[in-house]
Amino acid sequence: MTLANFLRLAINSRMKAEDSGSKGISVSDFRKLMRAKMEYLQMDSSFAGRYLNEGFSGGEKKRAEVLQMAVLAPKIAILDETDSGLDIDALRVVAEGVSKLTGPDMGALVITHYQRILNYIQPDVVHVMFNGRIVENGGADLALKLEEMGYDWVRERFSVTE
Numbered sequence: 001m002t003l004a005n006f007l008r009l010a011i012n013s014r015m016k017a018e019d020s021g022s023k024g025i026s027v028s029d030f031r032k033l034m035r036a037k038m039e040y041l042q043m044d045s046s047f048a049g050r051y052l053n054e055g056f057s058g059g060e061k062k063r064a065e066v067l068q069m070a071v072l073a074p075k076i077a078i079l080d081e082t083d084s085g086l087d088i089d090a091l092r093v094v095a096e097g098v099s100k101l102t103g104p105d106m107g108a109l110v111i112t113h114y115q116r117i118l119n120y121i122q123p124d125v126v127h128v129m130f131n132g133r134i135v136e137n138g139g140a141d142l143a144l145k146l147e148e149m150g151y152d153w154v155r156e157r158f159s160v161t162e
Helices: 003-018 027-040 045-049 058-072 088-101 140-149 152-158
Strands: 076-080 107-111 126-130 133-138
Touching: 003 027, 003 045, 003 058, 027 045, 027 058, 045 058, 058 088, 076 088, 088 107, 126 140, 126 152, 133 140, 133 152, 140 152
Parallel strands: 076 107
Antiparallel strands: 126 133
């Protein structure tokens, strides 16, 4: 199954779930949508014709996820360790795509252990989790503090001795 076919099926499934009488998106409307989103993300159009995740590098898989965000336009996207396994160039491309897509109509929860993706995606709020709970909240400065000091201060401050 190609990436384009997968995305068209996903859109049609969502449209039919929202309206049982929907026939989904037409092929021509879908092609226009894909073309526009790929241009917006500066992606080569041949990418859509590739088989889903077959032979994709780590960076290409992440770019495919960003394309899914663009085409499916969720209200919120959860990106779990999107920076994992990406080289510097792929990280920049993926993060810039996420930054382009997020705003008043689409939010993103970016889960990461490293500050480097936040060089490209400016966070509104940073939360630090420890032992399954949020123990610190702040802005981008909190991520920079973690980068500088590590997590030892979090462990020391929030470890519970039983």
